[in-house]
Amino acid sequence: MSLIRLIAAPVIAASIAMTGSALAQSFTPQQRTEIEAIIRDYFIKNPEMIEELQTLAQSEKLKRAIVDNKQTLFNSPRQVTLGNPNGDVTLVEFFDYNCGFCKRALDDMMTLIKDNPNLRVVLKEMPVLSQGSMEAAQVAVAVALQDKSGKRYLDFHQKLLGGRGQADKARALAVAKEIGADMAKVEKDMNGAEVKAALQESFSLAEALGFQGTPSYVVGNEAVVGAVGVKELQTKINNARCGKPTC
Structure with missing residues (x-):
């Protein structure tokens, strides 16, 4: 002990x-x-033990929150799933299209998918930085409604998150058009009940998990806050997969 x-x-x-x-x-x-x-x-x-005990208590609270919200966190019908849909480990990322750290973390996610054929990646919109972020997220969810495979959405996601400048409604719609989305349906759906429900679900999950910024991740029963890089995320994936930092 x-x-x-x-x-x-x-x-x-x-x-x-x-x-x-x-x-x-x-x-x-x-x-x-x-x-x-x-x-x-x-x-x-x-006195340093007080901080350690508080950290332990927060960790245990987070683990309970992950268990309590497991179904919605990992298997919501409203989420976008990339990588291997039947993967043995799921990485959940909460992001904002105007988050500079999320832009940096985009390459991390793509590298992890490439290096881990059995990795399942779930994306959760968390537009907290601006009204433009909310508008971009609404367009993104509307695009996702047209693409259950996630392939077209991933194209949209990479172009919008990887592009320069602020993301807002105009930019998001331009990217949606560029990737061949049904624009009449996008503009109709982005203000509809399903998009609103999807975003509210993500916000509720983030609140339950104590996430206040982006990017934030859940891997197995662990949370990671910030653009920590491929190495740290791979360690968490390995811990979830085989119980060790290296599998």
Whole structure:
């Protein structure tokens, strides 16, 4: 058992003891006072452990959130799925078309797909940076509605996210036209109920997971925030695949 778990155990025990539960009855008032004094003294001498315990608690909370939202996170009928649809590991990315770090991370995603034939990639729109981001996301989801295979959407995604300048309605529509989308249907659907529901679903997931910026990822039962690069993401994929940093 790690040191942090050894520390967490008496903290939890002490907390339970102070609630008046059945377990609390196993400690005398003097014992409870002594336990509290030991814990307080330890944290005074080792303040860095408070941060470690908080990090552990946040990690456990995130893992519960991933489990609680597993179906919508990994298998929503509204999501875009790239790579191998039957892959043994799923990488979920939350992104914004106006996020500079997401633009950098686009090459990371394409490299991971190329290097991992059994990787399944799920994209979730998270337009948080501007009104233009929201407009671009609405067009993107409307394009995705026309393309269940994800191939045309990927073309759209790469051209819009990889292009220069700010993404907005005009640019997104121009890219949609360039990749051969049905423009009458795009313009009709982008303000429709299904697009609204898809975006709301992504926002709800991001809130449940505590994501506030892009890009943010989920791999297995782990979350990664930021454009951390191919190496870090590959390590997370390997951990999910075989339980080790290298498979």
